[in-house]
Amino acid sequence: MTFIAKPRLHHPTLKQNRIGYTRRDYEGKVSTLCAGCGHDSISAALIQAFWELDIEPHKVAKLSGIGCSSKTPDYFLGNSHGFNTVHGRMPSVLTGANLANRDLIYIGVSGDGDSASIGLGQFAHVMRRGVDMAYILENNGVYGLTKGQFSATADAGSRSKRGVENTDSAVDTVGLALLMGASYVARGFSGDKEQLVPLLKAAIAHPGAAFVDVISPCVAFNNHSGSTKSYDYVREHNEAVSRLDFWPSRDAITVSYEEGAVIEVPQHDGSILKLRKLDGAYDPTDKIAALNAIARAAADGEVLTGLLYVDPSADDLHAHLSTVKVPFNRLGEQELCPGSAMLDRINASLR
Amino acid sequence: MKRIEAVNDFVVKFANVNGSGSASANELFAKSFLRMGIPVSPRNIFPSNIQGLPTWYEVRVTEAGWLGRRGGVDLMVAMNPQTWDKDVREIDPGGYLFYDNTKPLPQSKFREDIHVVGMPLTEISNATYTDARERQLFKNIIYVGALAALLGIEPGVIAELIGEQYKGKEKLLKPNLNAFQMGYHYAEETLKDAIGLKAQRAYEVGDRIFIDGNAAAGLGMVYGGATVCAWYPITPSSSVAEAFQRYCARLRVDKESGQNRFAIVQAEDELASIGMVVGAGWNGARAFTATSGPGVSLMTEFIGLAYFAEIPVTIIDVQRGGPSTGMPTRTQQSDVIACAYASHGDTKHVLLFPEDPRECFEHAAAALDLADRLQTPVFVMTDLDIGMNQRLARPFTWDDARRYDRGKVMTEAELEAGKEFGRYLDVDGDGIPFRTYPGTHPTKGGFFTRGTTKDRYARYSEEGPVYVDNVQRLLRKFETAKSLVPQPVLRACGRKTRFGVIYYGSTSPAMDEAYGALEAAGIAVDTLRICAFPFNDAVSDFIAEHEQVFVVEQNRDAQLRTLLMNELNVDPAKLMPVLHYDGTPITARFITAEISERVRVLNVEPLKKGKAA
Structure with a gap:
């Protein structure tokens, strides 16, 4: 980590996005994580994604649980409200926040301990409910903040820094998210920003429960040989199913790709996912095929990355509950209180 | 032998089998007194079971208006062979036993010092109905008819109640009326003056309403402006969320769009329920959960976070017998300490103690105001006795001039005008800082909420003096609460x-x-x-x-x-x-x-x- 305060002044030549913000406007406090931590690369990718999407930073709410990953919302979008909740329970807090104000964009940041161990229940149920959010799991297979215990996503047979073998089978977070009903499921690698940024952008824009599992090596406790979440291991075993380009709805840009290698996935809100398929047979709208591909890759010891599944007709919890378009936190007595005349009628019916 | 004689002052207890349809018949019986202007206080005594186990319904008829449980039984309506011996034992000497004498019982099954009134309920019912379920359900109405005749309840009053209950359902209305008449006439002709307990028209009910505390609390949440309800089913609190749902469906649907001005989520557990309430409260919506003791235990980590991060949270705790699973269908006031000091570290919370359904309504709405004003968890400490029993109470009132107290929320205009914002800064000396809702202003008023120590400007800090400064302010805030909560x-x-x-x-x-x-x-x-x-x-x-x-x-x-x-x-x-x-x-x-x-x-x-x- 660094102790140098970030300068507040921006260089005048810094490039601005369509709404006049520079990338610096999307930054947060200086990270307190270890130098080289994969999580910092993910924060950087998020900054890039929000800047490219022309989203006003304060219109984003950042929620997290507890752990190294959950500290990161302090390190990006410094002018946004953030909430570092309790261990494993970010999904419920995010759900409540989302119900209170449907106009904001919700980012949930979690880690593998937070989501796959203590918070496995809430992880599953937030996907079932289709809460409109981008849920980012910074997955390093290890408990960093408590110094190196295995997490529930550590592969069976992988070894800790002290040489202990993990004998428990790993929680497959992308498979679980798919089964539970997430309508956008992707996996990236913190060391591959080119792939990660579009995956994050599409997740942020997705109008439903979007889940991105990001393999993020822990340089302090899980970057040795014997680990299956190290930089070297992931680079050697990464099999990308797709390269993604994401176009928000206002851009009717078509880019010419090689015939047959590109599929366009128009989403519910009008935005378009353009997918350059590396694996010719891969169809990300086919849920069963996605589950199969994940299982096959796991059996082969490969880490499947890219957009694994998207439901183009996804909707969210507000649609399921048929809530009004005005955010709840803007409703007052006028809209909420039925008044004394109605109460007199209720009284009359109780006699 | 002594014979208890009383007018408008006695206790009738029904011993039934759970799931036999007795609940609605017994409620009909209780309400008939109210329509005659005589206060009653009924209580369900039920098992943690859906069908088959014993259940009792105790009706205290009390012209004097005493709504507590009296104790003792003057008339036992013994409809459950399983509990016969215990039920017969419970009758006060000189009291009455009303039972189904279709099958003869040996003399040893009775007592010398009570009056026995038998009526062939099953025989009458079976002779009239062929369907097994109908035989069971109408048997209940037949005994209500018989009791009306025996106690002097005006038949017109019961006919009126049946009419209201089956309004628009003619197919059910007539057979229910018939069953009632059948029982009434049988008792009138064959059981003349068998019971010395009498109902006589009085004028003691007034404009009071008859409702259970859980429904009242649910309605209070509608009036108080709650928009988010996250809950997990648990006896005896489930009917709070169900009532909220019912009232919202009637009172909170936008007429033009047909869309809801409320969101109700049945969560996966109590941890998620309180988490959702915390999230919604943080984001400026009024939110609540309803639970009971075991749920509060599960919620305590979040309650500590809400206390320390200063987030409005409203919890209705319908208390039951504890500890552990305890007595889920019995009443107690045993969560007082668990709620007052819920969570690890130094914490204390605001508790409200409603005495009846009217106060469940008032305290529910007041709790939402208090939670916003104090930015902290507020508990409404009701219990099974108030929550799950219908009780006579003063009618609900609402002042249309009343405005929701949303507490200290700094607006975009105030931030823009340069007003100083420190999330944990005590600007007024009352310990209550200003907060901002997420998304208020592009560059001002944003902050990071955390359960860890922070300074007055919400910046992370592990410095001792900073910590002490913060928790001392929380004490000042608690001091402020004293003047805001309902007075003794x-x-x-x-x-x-x-x-x-x-x-x-x-x-x-x-x-x-x-x-x-x-x-x-x-x-x-x-x-x-x-x-x-x-x-x-x-x-x-x-x-x-x-x-x-x-x-x-x-x-x-x-x-x-x-x-x-x-x-x-x-x-x-x-x-x-x-x-x-x-x-x-x-x-x-x-x-x-x-x-x-x-x-x-x-x-x-x-x-x-x-x-x-």
């Missing part, structure tokens, strides 16, 4: 007395009645009904003004007494616990007996010589 209610006997009684919540009706009984026995006491925690000066003054204060509670460990000792530094010897905790609602008889006995002992103590009660 004093009942002074008008004479000099050295005895005081403190009570709260569902103990109220029993205490009201006991007060009269004590007075009649020559024991003068002043009483103070505690309506909220933290306690204000009126509570300390009351204790200081009396030599002995009885603290009447429905738990084993005298939890409110502990809270009084702890928070007000009261000499423990001064506070004498009067405790009822077998799961049944406390009675006036119990309180009167306990206090009378202790006063007697205190009066003969040498040290107190010369001082009369």
Whole structure:
């Protein structure tokens, strides 16, 4: 980590996005994580994604649980409200926040301990409910903040820094998210920003429960040989199913790709996912095929990355509950209180 | 043999089998008294079961208007062979046993000192109906008809109630009326004057309403402006969320769009319910959850976060018998300490103690205001006795000029104008800082909420003085709460007395009645009904003004007494616990007996010589 305060002044030549913000406007406090931590690369990718999407930073709410990953919302979008909740329970807090104000964009940041161990229940149920959010799991297979215990996503047979073998089978977070009903499921690698940024952008824009599992090596406790979440291991075993380009709805840009290698996935809100398929047979709208591909890759010891599944007709919890378009936190007595005349009628019916 | 004779003052208890359809018949019976202007106080005594186990329904008919449980039974309607022996034993000497004599029972099954009234209910029902379910359901209505004749309930009143219940359902209306008439006529002709208990038209009900506390609390949440309800089913609180749902469907749907101005989520557990409430409260919506003791246990981590991060949260705790799974369908006031000090570290929380459905409504709405004003968790401490029993209560009222108190929320305009914002900065000296809703301003007012220590500007800090500064401010805020919560209610006997009684919540009706009984026995006491925690000066003054204060509670460990000792530094010897905790609602008889006995002992103590009660 660094102790140098970030300068507040921006260089005048810094490039601005369509709404006049520079990338610096999307930054947060200086990270307190270890130098080289994969999580910092993910924060950087998020900054890039929000800047490219022309989203006003304060219109984003950042929620997290507890752990190294959950500290990161302090390190990006410094002018946004953030909430570092309790261990494993970010999904419920995010759900409540989302119900209170449907106009904001919700980012949930979690880690593998937070989501796959203590918070496995809430992880599953937030996907079932289709809460409109981008849920980012910074997955390093290890408990960093408590110094190196295995997490529930550590592969069976992988070894800790002290040489202990993990004998428990790993929680497959992308498979679980798919089964539970997430309508956008992707996996990236913190060391591959080119792939990660579009995956994050599409997740942020997705109008439903979007889940991105990001393999993020822990340089302090899980970057040795014997680990299956190290930089070297992931680079050697990464099999990308797709390269993604994401176009928000206002851009009717078509880019010419090689015939047959590109599929366009128009989403519910009008935005378009353009997918350059590396694996010719891969169809990300086919849920069963996605589950199969994940299982096959796991059996082969490969880490499947890219957009694994998207439901183009996804909707969210507000649609399921048929809530009004005005955010709840803007409703007052006028809209909420039925008044004394109605109460007199209720009284009359109780006699 | 003695024969209990009473007019408008008796207890009828129904012994039934759960799931046999008796509940609606028994409710019909209870309501018929209300329509005759006679107050009643019914109570369900039910098992943790859906079908097959014994269930009882006790109706206290009380022209005097005592709404607590009386104790004792004058007339037992014994419809459950499983519990026959116990039910027969429970009847007061000279009382009555009404039973189905279709099958003869040996003499040993009865008692010498009670009056037995048999009626071939099954035979009558089977002769009229062929469908098994109909036979069962109409048997219940037949006994209601018979009891109406035996007790002098006006048949027109019951016909009216049946008419209201089956309005628009003609197919059900007629057979129910017929079954009622059948029972009524049979008893009128063959059981003349068999029972000495009589109902007589009175005028004591007035404009009061008849509702259970959980429904009232659900309605209070609608009026108070709650938009988010996250809950997990647990007895005896589930009907709070269900009532909220019902009232919202009627009162909170936008007429034009058909869309809802509410969101109700049945969460995966209590941890998620409270998490959602915390998230919604953080983001500026009024949110609540309803639960019971085991749920509160699960929620405590989040409650600590909400206390420390200062997030409005409203929790309705419908208390039941604990610990552990305890007695899920029995009542207690045993979560007082668990809620007052919920969570790890130094925490304390605001508690409200409603005494009846009317106050469940009021306290629910008040809790939402208090939670926003104080930016902290607020508990509404009701219990099964209030929550799941219909009770006569003063009608609900609402002042249309009332505005929701959203507390200190800094707006975009204020931030833009350069008003200083520190999320944990005590600008007014009341310990309450300003907050901002997420998304308020592009560059000002944003902050990071966390459960870890922070300074006045919400910046992470592990410095000792910064920590102390923050938690001291939280104490100041708790001090502020004292003047905002509902104030205690004093009942002074008008004479000099050295005895005081403190009570709260569902103990109220029993205490009201006991007060009269004590007075009649020559024991003068002043009483103070505690309506909220933290306690204000009126509570300390009351204790200081009396030599002995009885603290009447429905738990084993005298939890409110502990809270009084702890928070007000009261000499423990001064506070004498009067405790009822077998799961049944406390009675006036119990309180009167306990206090009378202790006063007697205190009066003969040498040290107190010369001082009369």
